[in-house]
Amino acid sequence: MNTPFRLDIQTVTAGPLTAWLIEDHSVPVVSLAWGWGGGAALDAPDHAGALALGAALLTDGAGELDNVGFADALRDNAIGLGFDAQRDGFEGSLRALLPALPEAVRLANLAMTAPRLAPDSVARMRARAVAGARSQLETPRGQVGRAFWAAAYPNHPAGRPTGGTVETLSTLPEQAIRDALARQLRAGGVLVAASGAITAADLAALLPRLFAGLPEGAPATPPPLPDFVPFAPxxxxxxxxxxxxxxxxxxxxxxxxxxxxxxxxxxxxxxxxxxxxxxxxxxxxxxxxxxxxxxxxxxxxxxxxxxxxxxxxxxxxxxxxxxxxxxxxxxxxxxxxxxxxxxxxxxxxxxxxxFTDSRRIAGTLLALRRNNxxxxxxxxxxxxxxxxxxxxxxxxxxxxxxxxxxxxxxxxxxxxx
Missing domain, CATH: 3.30.830.10 (Metalloenzyme, LuxS/M16 peptidase-like)
Known part of the structure; x- marks a missing residue:
């Protein structure tokens, strides 16, 4: 007889913020995942790729730390921290050993509220993004994916590449990257999930620190998705x-x-x-x-x-x-x-x-929240x-x-x- 699968998910509230938590103290690791709606769909057509490039730049120096200092702080504390722009949303995640959790939260907040976007970092990340977009166009798989979505949604952001094109990335103004991050990283509209060696009370105390300093309000709502357009081969x-x-x-x-x-x-x-x-x-x-x-x-x-x-x-x-x-x-x-x-x-x-590790658990919980x-x-x-x-x-x-x-x-x- 199969044992029923049950999850002990707690709802944690800290002011306007709420999170889902699966508490597990078997190993001293904590994972958090958070996200907003919006995403690359909010990029202007001629600035496609601005948010994706901004996501890559968030951990390339912030506050008092240049790109090397920020990378060293993550490495020295064994912290995993990353951001990801999607067509219809934007997500962040961190993973840290329990003693390093305060530093992980500090660095995550610093990345979101005070990214440096230094000219050399922008140039380096832009070159990498352009090379990636050009490489994608050189592979049959990349070309067919781009053609499929462009045909299915010819007049909607869902039909264009999340990371932009060689053309848009090459001419992308630095201000467009800053604007993309400013309209996406907000104090409102954020969903949070957590897993690992943290209590509900400790998580409630942590949440305000993670999002402190972000502008009020939620990201704009992307244009509604039209019907999928069937197309000839x-x-x-x-x-x-x-x-x-x-x-x-x-x-x-x-x-x-x-x-x-x-x-x-x-x-x-x-x-x-x-x-x-x-x-x-x-x-x-x-x-x-x-x-x-x-x-x-x-x-x-x-x-x-x-x-x-x-x-x-x-x-x-x-x-x-x-x-x-x-x-x-x-x-x-x-x-x-x-x-x-x-x-x-x-x-x-x-x-x-x-549900085999805290990172996967937090990601799954966030996906459940995004799907309501x-x-x-x-x-x-x-x-x-x-x-x-x-x-x-x-x-x-x-x-x-x-x-x-x-x-x-x-x-x-x-x-x-």
Whole structure:
């Protein structure tokens, strides 16, 4: 008999700030994760990449510490600290041994409230970002991803690269970076999660210090996400013997009651490694690709089905025809009872592995908060999964899988498309 999976999540309040905490004193380590909405979607089109570049610069010198001094302070105290700009949000995280936690909080606050953005740091980080953007354009996988999202959202920030382009990064004014950070790093609108060797009382005392000095108010709300635009195959000519393929379709809102049921459908269809239908049909039976898979990506509170594969140019047409056929078969028939049992067994058994260290725990809790999940969401997940039926999943597959809307971008010289 399976032991029910339970998490002891505490809600910690400190003035206007709240955090979710899983307390664990088995090792003297504390991890924090925090984030805001907004993200790279708030960058002006001609300043795309400003926030991502700003995120990289936050730990490259702050306050009285230049870039070397800041790096030394992190290293000498074994502190992990980082910031990440996403299309629809911005996150920070830290991890420290308990004795170093006060210093970790001080450095994190310093980075957010007094980043130096020294000219030599800006020049170095800009050069790195430009090189990264140029390198991405030189790879089929990078080109196909950029083409896919640009076609799906041609008139929205979701359709452009989070880190900017070679063109926008090369001409990006330093003031645009400062402005991007100023509109994102705010005292309001922040969600916090924590895990490790810290009590609720100590966390409540720590939170005001972490965000002290940030401007009042929350980041602006990005423009609403329009509908996913299905598109005819987009082909980016790349002189290579293989093609990189990205395919996808609209999904469902994170708040949709069929969210988990659709995850199970997608695992059976495309996300279960060698146990998935796509892997069996495309690789095992026909040898058309080394690997193929798809799953739910989330953006602006919406889930999208996104998958990828790569194959010889001559085999692209057949690989996509088989993919579409399996897509249509799942939409029409749904999964078998055996497939449902296997998928639920994996998902329920795999859940505890998300909680093997404090950093992963804090990150998972923050994701739950961003998706507006109730605090007992994971406690009841296994029960919800075991309640799924073949008939119910057939209805979900028929409602949400859209073979006719499956959009494809290909980088290579594909045949038969």
């Amino acid at each position: 987009r082909i980016i000519d790349v002189p290579a013997p293989q093609s990189a393929i990205q395919f996808g379709q609209p999904g469902l809102a994170v708040s949709d009651p069929d969210w988990e049921a659709f995850q199970v459908v997608l695992r059976i269809l495309a996300g279960g490694g060698f146990s998935s239908r796509l892997m069996e049909a495309v690789r095992v039976q026909r040898g058309l690709t080394y690997g193929i898979g798809a799953g739910l990506d989330t953006l602006f509170g919406q889930g999208f089905v996104v998958g990828s594969s790569a194959t010889d140019n001559a085999k692209v047409g057949e690989a996509m025809a088989v993919t579409r056929a399996e897509w249509a078969r799942m939409a029409a028939e749904g999964p078998t009872a055996e497939e449902l049992d296997d998928a639920v067994a994996f998902l329920t058994g795999n859940l505890p592995l998300q 999940r109730p605090i007992d969401w994971l406690d009841r997940r296994s029960e919800r999964l075991r309640a799924l039926t073949v008939e119910g999943l057939r209805g979900v597959a028929g409602r949400l899988l859209k073979p006719e809307a499956l959009s494809v971008a290909i980088a290579g010289r594909p045949e038969g498309v």
